[in-house]
Amino acid sequence: xxxxxxxxxxxxxxxxxxxxxxxxxxxxxxxxxxxxxxxxxxxxxxxxxxxxxxxxxxxxxxxxxxxxxxxxxxxxxxxxxxxxxxxxxxxxxxxxxxxxxxxxxxxxxxxxxxxxxxxxxxxxxxxxxxxxxxxxxxxxxxxxxxxxxxxxxxxxxxxxxxxxxxxxxxxxxxxxxxxxxxxxxxxxxxxxxxxxxxxxxxxxxxxxxxxxxxxxxxxxxxxxxx
Numbered sequence: 001x002x003x004x005x006x007x008x009x010x011x012x013x014x015x016x017x018x019x020x021x022x023x024x025x026x027x028x029x030x031x032x033x034x035x036x037x038x039x040x041x042x043x044x045x046x047x048x049x050x051x052x053x054x055x056x057x058x059x060x061x062x063x064x065x066x067x068x069x070x071x072x073x074x075x076x077x078x079x080x081x082x083x084x085x086x087x088x089x090x091x092x093x094x095x096x097x098x099x100x101x102x103x104x105x106x107x108x109x110x111x112x113x114x115x116x117x118x119x120x121x122x123x124x125x126x127x128x129x130x131x132x133x134x135x136x137x138x139x140x141x142x143x144x145x146x147x148x149x150x151x152x153x154x155x156x157x158x159x160x161x162x163x164x165x166x167x168x169x170x171x172x173x174x175x176x177x178x179x180x181x182x183x184x185x186x187x188x189x190x191x192x193x194x195x196x197x198x199x200x201x202x203x204x205x206x207x208x209x210x211x212x213x214x215x216x217x218x219x220x221x222x223x224x225x226x
Contacts, residue, residue, distance in 0.1 A: 002098070003101070005136075014144040017149040018041065018055075019038055020152060028211050033048055038049065039053040045072070047170055053110065054076045055076075056076060070092065070094050074097040076099070077100075077136075102125070108137075111128040115128050119142050125144055131184055168216070
């Protein structure tokens with residue numbers, strides 16, 4: 001098995017784009033991420049199959065990968081322990097292909113700050129997230145050496161809206177439902193802000209990217225949508 005810490009510094013000084021699944025993703029054209037280092041969250045890789053990495057955790061994401069395109073495991077960053085107890089057996093010849101990161105969900109923002117401190121000190125650690133895969137992807141990018149981390153279509157809702165993008169094949173995996181702000185969404189926001197501030201103190205920028213034509217960058221805020 002290959003652990004995230006073994007890849008430390010592989011992307012030293014680079015900009016890493018983290019691609020979420022919010023409907024605003026569809027405002028990015030097919031070639032927008034060409035030539036960019038990217039981490040696709042969950043089924044965002046369906047819309048942008050040439051993403052550099054896929055960060056996944058849940059069974060509903062891993063199961064279709066195993067069934068239909070197991071070669072995608074070669075660019076997966078997966079949480080350990082895996083949600084699927086039989087996953088390694090089902091990975092077959094690809095079981096050593098993913099990069100694994102020791103991860104755990106928390107409801108305490110201070111645990112995320114501790115993770116960032118371990119990253120700064122180049123120590124092995126368990127990486128914490130506030131119920132959002134985005135938090136683990138941000139930390140993975142930091143361990144890999146990213147100097148700037150840009151967040152695209154990462155879901156932190158402030159109003160009633162579609163839950164996920166529905167084009168480029170993503171409708172096959174996400175139901176067309178609407179969702180508004182929930183306490184869990186607020187927790188997601190808090191975790192992202194906590195990581196952005198903690199990494200920023202160590203010279204790593206975490207910014208939100210808005211789609212073309214504006215394409216502007218903005219600091220992470222607890223009150224802003226995505």
